[in-house]
Amino acid sequence: MAAQSVWMHIGAGSFHRAHQAWYLHKLIEQGDDSWTIALGNVRDDARDLLERLAAQNGEYMLETVSPQGDRRYEKITSVRKVLKWDSEISELVKQGASEETRVIAFTVTEGGYYLTPEHELDSEQADIRADLKGEICTLYGALTRILKQRMAEGGAPVTLLNCDNLRHNGERFRHGFLSFLKAKEETALYAWVSRQTTSPNTMVDRITPRPTADVAERVKAATGMADRAPVMGESFIQWVIEDDFIAGRPALEKAGVELVDSVLPWEEAKIRILNATHSCIAWAGTLAGLSYIDESTREPAIRQMAWDYVSQDVIPSLTPGTLDLAQYRDVVLARFSNPYIKDTNQRVAADGLSKIPGMVTPTLIACYARGHEPRASAVLPALFFLFLRRWAQGQLPYEYQDGVMQPALMAALFASPDPLKAFTANEALFGELAHQPSFHALMKRTVARLEEWVEETTGQPLTA
Known part of the structure; x- marks a missing residue:
């Protein structure tokens, strides 16, 4: 032996x-x-x-x-x-x-x-x-x-x-x-x-x-x-x-x-397509009043957000490559739709302050670098902003867990005259984009559009 x-x-x-x-x-x-x-x-x-x-x-x-x-x-x-x-x-x-x-x-x-x-x-x-x-x-x-x-x-x-x-x-x-x-x-x-x-x-x-x-x-x-x-x-x-x-x-x-020899192709596909999309669905589902990942993924508007993010911004950012990214996208969305898993939005929504810079910002930067406005990718940090605003107002339906959050500082950000400007200007989240007026303008438009979607979906106005 x-x-x-x-x-x-x-x-x-x-x-x-x-x-x-x-x-x-x-x-x-x-x-x-x-x-x-x-x-x-x-x-x-x-x-x-x-x-x-x-x-x-x-x-x-x-x-x-x-x-x-x-x-x-x-x-x-x-x-x-x-x-x-x-x-x-x-x-x-x-x-x-x-x-x-x-x-x-x-x-x-x-x-x-x-x-x-x-x-x-x-x-x-x-x-x-x-x-x-x-x-x-x-x-x-x-x-x-x-x-x-x-x-x-x-x-x-x-x-x-x-x-x-x-x-x-x-x-x-x-x-x-x-x-x-x-x-x-x-x-x-x-x-x-x-x-x-x-x-x-x-x-x-x-x-x-x-x-x-x-x-x-x-x-x-x-x-x-x-x-x-x-x-x-x-x-x-x-x-x-x-x-x-x-x-x-x-x-x-x-x-x-x-x-x-190198995990890079698998790693980039998984982090940008699976992990980022998972969080997108959790934040959007929570805002829409849903509790589980599978029901959130089956909501047509949320599924479209995830599909557009991958198709319009991620796949072009990772092409050419060795993996079939469109097939990977479809497999991921099918897995998230599994009605028997009952994974909660609460679990997947956690640690967003680490996920945005690690999983989303690289795609935002890559899009701007190739001259493409990342309208689909901007949806993810915009959803997270609205999610955090709900947290600051004490209106999330569950306890939010984030290993790097400093609650007092985050509460002060949402008590400031322009929380979205302060959020978008955060270098810890957005790196070089924090200083780009075009990114600030995109985020403002995206948040306004998502506020309308949430109000239409839930029948309740979002309080700023």
Whole structure:
């Protein structure tokens, strides 16, 4: 039997358990159990989930559902160790320092990297300042604690693998982390990380809504398992990784992972077409009084907004290329229309302050660069502006979560004489476009048009 290797994953949410854990489970099913997962969390918000998983020896049921309503159930067995949380992340440190741990992977969402629009570490963020003083609020603070211990115990190489929707995610995480170590004056660790780790870029894809109580009920009815930690997702799944693992890797290609030299074509298509469109639909659906992504996508006006954004602005910006982007657009919209997933607008609408600069602004800039006014793309930040205005007025139907939002500053923006001007002039959101009068004028026209659409759709006037 091959020597056991551990894939330690930071981030115990639904996505990891429906995506990366599924791929390693498929290898185990094939008879290759040389890699297993140790799962933990940096923050205390998953303690109850981790305890429930530990009580089930890391096993849980994954329910997948196709657009036709075909539900399938698999018991995922790749999580062999559940790392109990404490304020010092003791078990993460111990496992991460162990030589058997050859990959440290993580899912923390876009806002969890604390990067400016120029992709530099935002050292003004309160969590980053706290971690520079020795606390553990962010991925950077956690990895500093983990890798410092690993270095002290002999320093075996390890791959640091990003599994988030961040453009050039491996490179940008790595630059942010090294910048953090430099600011923290961790000179020896900086040198060690530079030499003894790699950070491949990746592209991950599977829609995984937050599990609701009915998932466990269906799991019990279909399998007989009284699962206290089930997860569900769509039947579609994809994972593309640059093959740059410094300490070995699982035979992921045998489970359907695409190992490539560069993920760029897949990454750009996914971030600009799938991720940005997903958020567009969530913001528009919320404004239209809808709760779910599937019903929002089936609303003709919202579907048209998404279709126009991709067709008129994104595809020309990414052409020529190696992928059939029109086909990808149609597959994405079909996936979003799946009536059985019941993914919420609340979940997808989150973290817009990171999504606009990361997913939308590059297309806006590319359109202007080729002499094309991005009327279709301007709809996305205009929707987000109206969405945030609802937030400022206390009129959203749910709690909005955004990892980089400073509520007092955002409330002050909407209390200013011209909130749209202040929003559009925000360099953190729009970069060089923040200073272009043509972009300001386009946004003003687009917001006015969308205000009319919302009023017509809901029958209620929008209050400015």
